[in-house]
Amino acid sequence: MTDASLALAAPHPREGPLRRRLAIVARTVFPFAVVGAIWEAIAHAGIFPIKLFPPLETIAVTFVRLTLSGILPHHTLDTLVRLSLGFAIAAVFGVGVGLAMGRSRRVEDYLLPLVSILAPIPGLAYTPLFLLWFGPGNPSAVLLVGFVSSFAVIYNTWTGVKAVKEIWLRSAQAMGANDRRVFRQVILPGALPYILTGLRLGLAQAWRILVAVEMLASVPWGLGWMIFGARQFLDTDVMLAGVVVIAAIGLALEKLVFQRLEHLTVVRWGMIAG
Amino acid sequence: MTAAIDNVGTGRAGADRSAKDRAGTGRALSLRRAAVALAAAAIAYQAVAWGGLFPAVLFPGIPVIATTLWGMIRDGTMEMHAAFTLYRVLVGFVLAILVGLPLGVMMARFRPVENFFLPLVSALMPIPSFSLVPLFMLWFGIGNLTTILIVLYAATFPILFNTWSGVRAVNPLWLRAAGAMGADEKALFWKVIIPGASPLIITGLRQGFLRSWIAVIGAEMIAASQWGLGWVIFDAEQFLNTNIMMASVVVIGVIGFVFERLVFGSIERATVSRWGMVRLERR
Amino acid sequence: MPHIELREVSLEYDTPGGRVSAVENVDLAVEQSEFLCLVGPSGCGKTTLLNLIAGFLTPSRGEIRIGGQAISGLGFDRGVVFQDFAQLFPWRTALGNVAFGLEMKGVGWREREEIALRHLELVGLAKFARAYPHHLSGGMQQRVAIARALAYNPAVLLMDEPFAALDALTRDEMQRLVAEVWRETGKTVIYVTHNVAEAVYLADRVIVMTAHPGRVKREMAIAIKRPRDPLSLEFVDYQKRLLYELGQRTGQEEAEETAEIRRIGTTGRTRG
Numbered sequence: 062m063t064d065a066s067l068a069l070a071a072p073h074p075r076e077g078p079l080r081r082r083l084a085i086v087a088r089t090v091f092p093f094a095v096v097g098a099i100w101e102a103i104a105h106a107g108i109f110p111i112k113l114f115p116p117l118e119t120i121a122v123t124f125v126r127l128t129l130s131g132i133l134p135h136h137t138l139d140t141l142v143r144l145s146l147g148f149a150i151a152a153v154f155g156v157g158v159g160l161a162m163g164r165s166r167r168v169e170d171y172l173l174p175l176v177s178i179l180a181p182i183p184g185l186a187y188t189p190l191f192l193l194w195f196g197p198g199n200p201s202a203v204l205l206v207g208f209v210s211s212f213a214v215i216y217n218t219w220t221g222v223k224a225v226k227e228i229w230l231r232s233a234q235a236m237g238a239n240d241r242r243v244f245r246q247v248i249l250p251g252a253l254p255y256i257l258t259g260l261r262l263g264l265a266q267a268w269r270i271l272v273a274v275e276m277l278a279s280v281p282w283g284l285g286w287m288i289f290g291a292r293q294f295l296d297t298d299v300m301l302a303g304v305v306v307i308a309a310i311g312l313a314l315e316k317l318v319f320q321r322l323e324h325l326t327v328v329r330w331g332m333i334a335g
Numbered sequence: 336m337t338a339a340i341d342n343v344g345t346g347r348a349g350a351d352r353s354a355k356d357r358a359g360t361g362r363a364l365s366l367r368r369a370a371v372a373l374a375a376a377a378i379a380y381q382a383v384a385w386g387g388l389f390p391a392v393l394f395p396g397i398p399v400i401a402t403t404l405w406g407m408i409r410d411g412t413m414e415m416h417a418a419f420t421l422y423r424v425l426v427g428f429v430l431a432i433l434v435g436l437p438l439g440v441m442m443a444r445f446r447p448v449e450n451f452f453l454p455l456v457s458a459l460m461p462i463p464s465f466s467l468v469p470l471f472m473l474w475f476g477i478g479n480l481t482t483i484l485i486v487l488y489a490a491t492f493p494i495l496f497n498t499w500s501g502v503r504a505v506n507p508l509w510l511r512a513a514g515a516m517g518a519d520e521k522a523l524f525w526k527v528i529i530p531g532a533s534p535l536i537i538t539g540l541r542q543g544f545l546r547s548w549i550a551v552i553g554a555e556m557i558a559a560s561q562w563g564l565g566w567v568i569f570d571a572e573q574f575l576n577t578n579i580m581m582a583s584v585v586v587i588g589v590i591g592f593v594f595e596r597l598v599f600g601s602i603e604r605a606t607v608s609r610w611g612m613v614r615l616e617r618r
Numbered sequence: 619m620p621h622i623e624l625r626e627v628s629l630e631y632d633t634p635g636g637r638v639s640a641v642e643n644v645d646l647a648v649e650q651s652e653f654l655c656l657v658g659p660s661g662c663g664k665t666t667l668l669n670l671i672a673g674f675l676t677p678s679r680g681e682i683r684i685g686g687q688a689i690s691g692l693g694f695d696r697g698v699v700f701q702d703f704a705q706l707f708p709w710r711t712a713l714g715n716v717a718f719g720l721e722m723k724g725v726g727w728r729e730r731e732e733i734a735l736r737h738l739e740l741v742g743l744a745k746f747a748r749a750y751p752h753h754l755s756g757g758m759q760q761r762v763a764i765a766r767a768l769a770y771n772p773a774v775l776l777m778d779e780p781f782a783a784l785d786a787l788t789r790d791e792m793q794r795l796v797a798e799v800w801r802e803t804g805k806t807v808i809y810v811t812h813n814v815a816e817a818v819y820l821a822d823r824v825i826v827m828t829a830h831p832g833r834v835k836r837e838m839a840i841a842i843k844r845p846r847d848p849l850s851l852e853f854v855d856y857q858k859r860l861l862y863e864l865g866q867r868t869g870q871e872e873a874e875e876t877a878e879i880r881r882i883g884t885t886g887r888t889r890g
Contacts, residue, residue: 089454096455113473170368175376181595182588183549185556186565189572189580193393265461273465273553277569285466289557292469300470304462311461512705515672515698516719516770526718530709610708611752 115298123298124305132287137306139282140271143199147206148267152260154207155214159259162215163222163252164244176215184209184270188277202271202278210267214259221255222248264318268311395578404582417586419562423479424551427486431543435491436536439498440528449499456495464489464550468557482554482563489550490543497539501532534607541599548591619686620647621806622671622774627680629666639831640666644680646825646834651804655821657811659864663832664810665778671808672698672776684774694723697767701779703759706751712738712762713747719770737765740799757788761795768803775800777809781816793819797844814864818856819846826863836863 097117103109104116115123127133162169162176188205195201225248233247275285284303291299377397383389384396395403407413442449464485471481505528513527529536555565564583571579607613624646630639641663648654656664669675671682673692682689684696697719699705706715716734717727725733738744741761751759760780767775777796781789793816800807800820811817817824818840826836838860842852 088450092451092455093458095451109474167368170365171372174369174372178373178588178592181545181591182584183552183591185549185553186568186584186587188556189568190577190584193572193575193577194389268461269463269465270549270553272463273468273557276465276468276557288466288469292473295473297470297473300473304466304470307466308458308462311463312458315461506704508700508702508705509707511674512698512700512707512766513718513722514674514692515696516766517692517694517722518718519722522722526721527707530707533709606709610750612708 150207151211155211159218213262217259221252225251431490435494443502493542501535505531622648642831655817658827662829697772
């Protein structure tokens with residue numbers, strides 16, 4: 062039976078690989094074409110003022126204009142730098158604290174209550190405090206992003222170390238591994254799926270909050286700031302061009318950075334399904 | 336014959352009990368350390384406040400925050416802010432459930448629906464909801480509508496995505512067993528697919544609410560007027576009313592905690608963890 | 619008239635490598651209240667045959683009749699027990715699981731509970747009626763699954779290696795339980811297994827199947843008085859004869875198997 066159902070689920074043998082690939086592309090493009098057509102229809106129907114609901118061609122022209130003039134790349138670069146710095150803080154701090162909590166009962170007992178009290182508070186609520194303490198601009202923005210996204214990293218790293226199987230530790234010790242080796246050769250790789258999950262969630266959170274932080278922290282450049290600033294001049298096309306870039310970066314972070322990293326490590330080890 | 340197997344059962348229960356006892360003494364130690372940690376954190380904070388490292392206006396002590404909070408609760412402003420925020424978040428969240436849950440189920444059950452929506456979902460999901468705030472402000476103005484729509488946007492995707500994965504992950508054996516016992520499509524849906532997918536559906540609701548809660552605070556900071564916990568924090572910043580900010584942060588944390596632990600936690604305990612479908616982690 | 623009748627039943631399906639015959643020209647007649655075991659090597663199509671009778675699969679050719687009527691799809695006249703413990707619904711108590719089929723039939727809840735409880739009693743689990751599956755051991759879960767398959771009173775019970783994942787001691791107990799339940803209820807049972815001793819212990823008649831394509835190779839009636847003693851000479855003799863049937867392979871089968879091993883060797887992995 063298993064054989065039969067597997068075979069039934071297998072792709073149709075007669076379609077060639079090229080045709081199949083084309084079909085997949087068409088299937089992916091189709092929904093966007095439908096949504097695009099609806100957008101165009103609404104934009105040209107004049108239900109809303111064209112300034113507030115620009116057609117796709119206007120957005121495309123704006124996108125090209127901003128890109129060529131270097132404005133959009135500058136905003137994007139600043140946003141990416143802030144994201145990397147903030148996320149680097151979260152990764153280093155989060156993995157460190159998480160490992161310490163997972164390894165030592167004492168550290169866990171002391172830090173867990175603090176983490177569980179601070180974690181559920183939406184990080185944005187701290188924004189004005191950070192602005193007051195560290196002044197408006199980059200330091201506040203980066204620190205805030207790092208602070209907020211570290212909780213997911215801490216929590217998952219901690220869970221990961223706790224989830225390392227006792228039997229792995231015992232067999233490594235039986236084979237003569239000392240504490241340091243057990244940590245490096247067993248605990249770290251054993252907890253890696255969780256750590257990666259934590260980093261992934263942390264990066265996603267950093268990304269979600271960074272845009273808002275850029276709007277609130279009065280930084281000089283950045284996609285969030287660009288979108289927010291465009292509001293004053295009713296430049297909806299600029300906003301939407303910014304949103305497109307934001308979506309592309311978000312998608313790239315997910316697909317290129319983390320999925321690849323996972324395939325290189327934990328998927329290859331068969332610890333999670335690919 | 337039954338006795339032999341039952342003995343195994345009680346034997347296991349016995350082992351559980353002794354493990355629980357051991358955990359009990361450990362738990363007392365953990366609680367003591369937790370109390371120590373919280374007290375230490377409070378003292379450290381208070382010491383910084385008194386130490387004069389920051390101006391007192393920027394770093395109010397705990398008594399000041401408590402007094403401010405109490406004052407705002409007594410004159411009813413804090414309740415009003417909380418009520419506005421809760422109204423926005425709950426309306427947005429419920430709308431997100433109404434969109435995300437059925438769409439997630441349909442995507443998992445019907446191939447064409449999945450083919451159409453999955454690319455759109457994958458493209459829209461990584462857009463942070465905040466990046467739409469300025470746009471929504473232009474389209475829908477400042478106030479409830481914009482905030483509710485931002486919450487809707489933030490909460491829909493986790494709910495939709497998890498429902499979709501959950502329904503797809505329903506054990507085919509359950510469907511077969513139910514089919515063999517004569518379940519029709521309707522019974523399959525309500526009595527097998529929905530409970531079978533419930534661990535991930537609940538995860539989705541949980542994540543969705545968490546995102547909603549963040550989104551509503553952020554959206555209120557940027558696009559609300561007069562009322563709301565996010566708005567009051569941002570408004571207070573302009574007048575350096577750090578005590579009001581801190582009091583609001585406390586309220587935001589408490590409400591978030593109540594929903595996360597008490598509401599979703601008890602839903603989870605009453606369903607999926609009682610059924611052994613997820614293991615409750617120690618927190 | 620036999621209770622279950624298969625006439626020249628075949629099942630073929632398409633794979634990227636071409637058409638494969640899973641079951642070929644199976645003729646089978648099972649009498650009312652007969653206990654029939656299907657044995658054979660893995661991949662011989664015994665589970666596929668069971669799925670055809672259950673109605674999960676539709677034969678490419680041929681006809682399956684139960685009580686003189688050709689079947690199409692699933693029906694209340696058959697109860698199925700699978701090998702996997704996960705077949706129970708984790709969100710329902712033991713009682714809720716057993717009552718599921720009755721609920722689908724539209725039986726009122728009071729009656730439902732009463733019938734379900736009676737069937738839990740039959741498998742010796744009445745006091746675990748309110749327990750959720752994850753609190754039960756593997757053997758207990760399979761007993762609940764048997765009670766569940768019997769509760770809505772199907773005439774036929776189909777069992778697919780229900781005890782293969784249990785330890786040997788528990789399995790012995792479960793076999794005794796099944797023999798007892800069968801004697802009390804008088805169901806027609808079709809039972810798939812790869813365990814020869816299990817087949818000799820339980821069956822009135824054993825069907826030996828061969829692989830690639832799945833065919834009936836031999837039938838053997840087990841003429842031992844019940845309850846059977848697995849240590850008796852005649853029991854061991856039947857076991858030997860069945861093992862001999864299973865061990866004997868045709869030249870073509872052997873050639874196919876070698877080819878299969880080569881294929882697996884070169885692609886590096888298989889899925890089970």
